[in-house]
Amino acid sequence: MMHIALRSLLALPILALLACSPAEDAGKPSSEEPAEAIAQLPETAEPDTPAAPAGIPDQAPAGRLPEGVTPTAYRLDLLVDPREDAFSGSVEIDIDLAFDADHIWLHGKNLQVSSATAVLKDDKTVNAQYQEVLDSGVAKVSFDEPLPEGEFTLRMEYSAPFDRNLAGLFKVEEQGNTYALAKSESIQARKYLPGFDEPGLKAPFDIALTVPAGYAAISNGPEIQREPAGEGLEKVTFATTRPTPTYLLSLSVGPFDMVERPAIPPSQYRTKPIPLRGFARKGRGEDMRYILDITPRMVEIFETELKRPYPFEKLDIIAAPQWPSGATELSAAITYREQRILVGDNPAPGARLALLQIHAHEIAHMWFGNLVTPPWWDDLWLKEGFSTWGTPLALTILEPKGGHELNAAEEAISAMQLDSLASTRAIREPIEDNNEIRNAYDAITYDKSLGVIHMVDQYFRPEKFRPALGRYIETFADGVADSEDFYRVIGEETNTPELTETFRSFVEQKGVPLLDVTLDCGNGAAQVNIKQQRYKPLGSPIESVATKWTIPVCLRSDAGRQCVMMEEAEQTLAISGGICPEWLLPNAKGSGYYRWTLPPEQWQALLANFAELTPTEALSVIDSAFAAFEAGALPEATLVEVVRKSAASQRRQVVTAPLGHLEKYRRNYLGDEVAEEQRDAFLAFLQSLYQPVMDRTQGSDDNDDKLLHSELQSFMALVAGDPTVRKELTDKAIAFTGFKGERDAAALDSDLYQAALTVAVQDAGSDFLPHLVKFRGEMDDPRFENASANAIGASNNPEQLEMVHKLALGEEVGPRESFGLLQNALAQPAVKDQHWQWLQANFPAVVDKIPAQWRRRTPGLARAFCEAEKLQQLQQLFEEHGKLAPGYQRSLDQTDEQIQLCVALRERGEALVNSLAE
Numbered sequence: 001m002m003h004i005a006l007r008s009l010l011a012l013p014i015l016a017l018l019a020c021s022p023a024e025d026a027g028k029p030s031s032e033e034p035a036e037a038i039a040q041l042p043e044t045a046e047p048d049t050p051a052a053p054a055g056i057p058d059q060a061p062a063g064r065l066p067e068g069v070t071p072t073a074y075r076l077d078l079l080v081d082p083r084e085d086a087f088s089g090s091v092e093i094d095i096d097l098a099f100d101a102d103h104i105w106l107h108g109k110n111l112q113v114s115s116a117t118a119v120l121k122d123d124k125t126v127n128a129q130y131q132e133v134l135d136s137g138v139a140k141v142s143f144d145e146p147l148p149e150g151e152f153t154l155r156m157e158y159s160a161p162f163d164r165n166l167a168g169l170f171k172v173e174e175q176g177n178t179y180a181l182a183k184s185e186s187i188q189a190r191k192y193l194p195g196f197d198e199p200g201l202k203a204p205f206d207i208a209l210t211v212p213a214g215y216a217a218i219s220n221g222p223e224i225q226r227e228p229a230g231e232g233l234e235k236v237t238f239a240t241t242r243p244t245p246t247y248l249l250s251l252s253v254g255p256f257d258m259v260e261r262p263a264i265p266p267s268q269y270r271t272k273p274i275p276l277r278g279f280a281r282k283g284r285g286e287d288m289r290y291i292l293d294i295t296p297r298m299v300e301i302f303e304t305e306l307k308r309p310y311p312f313e314k315l316d317i318i319a320a321p322q323w324p325s326g327a328t329e330l331s332a333a334i335t336y337r338e339q340r341i342l343v344g345d346n347p348a349p350g351a352r353l354a355l356l357q358i359h360a361h362e363i364a365h366m367w368f369g370n371l372v373t374p375p376w377w378d379d380l381w382l383k384e385g386f387s388t389w390g391t392p393l394a395l396t397i398l399e400p401k402g403g404h405e406l407n408a409a410e411e412a413i414s415a416m417q418l419d420s421l422a423s424t425r426a427i428r429e430p431i432e433d434n435n436e437i438r439n440a441y442d443a444i445t446y447d448k449s450l451g452v453i454h455m456v457d458q459y460f461r462p463e464k465f466r467p468a469l470g471r472y473i474e475t476f477a478d479g480v481a482d483s484e485d486f487y488r489v490i491g492e493e494t495n496t497p498e499l500t501e502t503f504r505s506f507v508e509q510k511g512v513p514l515l516d517v518t519l520d521c522g523n524g525a526a527q528v529n530i531k532q533q534r535y536k537p538l539g540s541p542i543e544s545v546a547t548k549w550t551i552p553v554c555l556r557s558d559a560g561r562q563c564v565m566m567e568e569a570e571q572t573l574a575i576s577g578g579i580c581p582e583w584l585l586p587n588a589k590g591s592g593y594y595r596w597t598l599p600p601e602q603w604q605a606l607l608a609n610f611a612e613l614t615p616t617e618a619l620s621v622i623d624s625a626f627a628a629f630e631a632g633a634l635p636e637a638t639l640v641e642v643v644r645k646s647a648a649s650q651r652r653q654v655v656t657a658p659l660g661h662l663e664k665y666r667r668n669y670l671g672d673e674v675a676e677e678q679r680d681a682f683l684a685f686l687q688s689l690y691q692p693v694m695d696r697t698q699g700s701d702d703n704d705d706k707l708l709h710s711e712l713q714s715f716m717a718l719v720a721g722d723p724t725v726r727k728e729l730t731d732k733a734i735a736f737t738g739f740k741g742e743r744d745a746a747a748l749d750s751d752l753y754q755a756a757l758t759v760a761v762q763d764a765g766s767d768f769l770p771h772l773v774k775f776r777g778e779m780d781d782p783r784f785e786n787a788s789a790n791a792i793g794a795s796n797n798p799e800q801l802e803m804v805h806k807l808a809l810g811e812e813v814g815p816r817e818s819f820g821l822l823q824n825a826l827a828q829p830a831v832k833d834q835h836w837q838w839l840q841a842n843f844p845a846v847v848d849k850i851p852a853q854w855r856r857r858t859p860g861l862a863r864a865f866c867e868a869e870k871l872q873q874l875q876q877l878f879e880e881h882g883k884l885a886p887g888y889q890r891s892l893d894q895t896d897e898q899i900q901l902c903v904a905l906r907e908r909g910e911a912l913v914n915s916l917a918e
Helices: 035-039 285-306 349-365 381-398 404-419 434-440 443-460 462-476 483-494 497-507 600-608 615-630 636-647 652-656 659-669 676-697 703-718 723-737 750-763 768-778 782-793 798-809 815-825 832-841 843-849 852-862 869-884 889-904 906-916
Strands: 069-079 086-097 101-107 112-120 125-134 138-147 150-161 168-174 177-183 205-212 216-218 223-228 233-238 252-254 257-264 274-280 315-320 333-337 513-520 527-534 551-557 560-566 570-574 595-597
Touching (some): 177 315, 257 285, 274 285, 285 315, 285 381, 333 349, 349 381, 349 750, 404 443, 404 652, 434 889, 443 462, 443 497, 497 551, 513 600, 527 560, 560 570, 595 615, 600 615, 600 636, 615 636, 636 652, 636 906, 659 703, 723 750, 750 768, 750 782, 768 798, 782 815, 798 815, 798 832, 798 843, 815 843, 815 852, 843 852, 852 889, 889 906
Parallel strands (some): 069 205, 274 315, 315 333
Antiparallel strands (some): 086 150, 101 138, 112 125, 112 150, 168 177, 205 233, 216 252, 257 274, 527 570, 551 560
């Protein structure tokens, strides 16, 4: 699955944690004993063996289900008519029971189970009662008499209303047609299927759907039969799936357009062709062409790199009219939020790049996660991290000059912002409660994992590391594998203990390593002294304790490149040849997941040679400079020089790397209360940097130049407040929407939708907002729908707040769009206090409107604040209403800390913006 910051390969990203034992016991066999104890055993004693489960506990499990109850096959038969309000059907689950039991625990959420029976091997039937026990969807099935150890079949008939909040089996209406789709990940399948809703409990599925005649029906297996099933209905039967976890189940029904393409031909790794189809809502099938065109080559790339065949019998690509995430890797039926892939035949550069990234990520999942599945959510990194890492790998092969390696470096660096918090999590961290599962879907799992895997791949070399991945996939195909399994296979295949230890230290510890690097050329010697510690910004509650990683460190200088495996807190590396270099870069190729700092004179020497650095190295310099500044270790004058150097680069990613930091400092430390001359000076500084770049990229035919121009236009309009750029974008929005005149559909491309609509809402007069609301109801463009909702939230007119709030909770704006609308509203300095007061008073209604899987993130709506007094109000809000947003505590802790760090940085931040304005 692609997480929201992809933003993609990110993705969406890996996890690695021990599911049943604490992290400090990782790698220890359960039978391991101290040497003294073993010596005292009689010679005839047999080794200890794990005790068999004693039976099913009476208490409902908050996390993993008890061992000893294993599903081996499902047969699901549902009536799914999106025109109705509910669905119904039955499921048969073959179960292997390890001991006698009078009850079992499984999953089900908001289901009306009308009957439940157990059928034993001798065809004896035992009646059962189904009861949902925990709000997280844990249910108990009690039997009228105890079942004996062995195999039995559990049969249940049930019904449930379609979800209206993009979870489980939900329905949506678009352009007068209704569609039903199943959002199963991570624990949503229990909303439409009573069963064992855990990733490690894989089993084959036989699925049959009764649907309105003529409607498309899509699932994980190929359709093998369609027959009449009563008046106006058809029964569609699908082929048996490979062993599949419930979170990857696909059910989609509706009047979809189907676009069938020639099958992907056999390859050297696969003897059978792969049928390829695309599905979009009625009338939008033609917009599937672009993604279908690139799919065969992407599949070929992954097969070649992994040396393993695509694992399923077909490949369907579904554009969901509504979807809570960007995409989900449902096996052989990848489902996307339509705005991500319905881009037309000539997409804007940003839309095209986003499509490439998310599609490569989801195809990678067919191996990482779908074929080989983590047994529990602790190890989410093994699917999300490797799919995120696989994205730039595949795209660089697809487009060698596309700059995808730079996009990946950006994403890895972005994870360091979250990883710098005391309240961050390790890539692999125990998850003991169902309500905490979604918290693992973050930049740590996706982007930090990307950075760590890339570091290992580059240091130990692809020719050593990548074949080991193929062995890992082959070893656990159709099964499950946790981090210990991964470490073992990779270690055996590469015979490189340092590789495994690097993974362990970065996957199982939280935080960003900081390398304090000093060049020492005294006494006729030339050496580099390196100290490692955890990075800690000003105001951070991170405790100063010894944290040590196994870090592959590569240094670059005018004397060449050298590498060392840093395993100690302090190490010294002699410079080859003994010649003292003039400058030193502590992260050669920018491939290390760490930050670094240098003494002042060595910073200056490095910046004097900034033009000699590769783009990924330049990104490392920019990140480490901002990090050092925010830790109080770098003067603002040096940071300003870094910003100037970056703006002179020819690479888009290097030019734009400081923009997020500059936006933060402008918002928090150069408010509307400061003198107009100071704001004008700040704008003049930014214009001096970025106007030449905008002039250079104006009218370019190069996709990267086009994207850079759009990104700088947006920044200059929304952050710098450049009146010329704002006027230009406002005019584009007015023309595109036909505000008080004839509409020009070519006036605005989708990369500028949000920026142009935002400045128009703020600058074009109070009549533009109601015009935009009306126009978005007539415009059938999913990218416009999302961007316009965000723009509505950006209104800074106090007289329009009531309209904005009504739209946020009304039917005109979808659940996903409502969250973005509110996020933007709470970031508007002129009216954010009024929005905050409204949010506190209407929090239950807001939670009820937004997607269920986003509710845990609602504390983050307050992240635009930089005021200590808001923290108490935020805490009080969740003391009163936290039960409405299960799993909110981590987001609350992180939001709290981010606000405190913002306050702690105020003095330095104000000094920086003042220096920029000089």
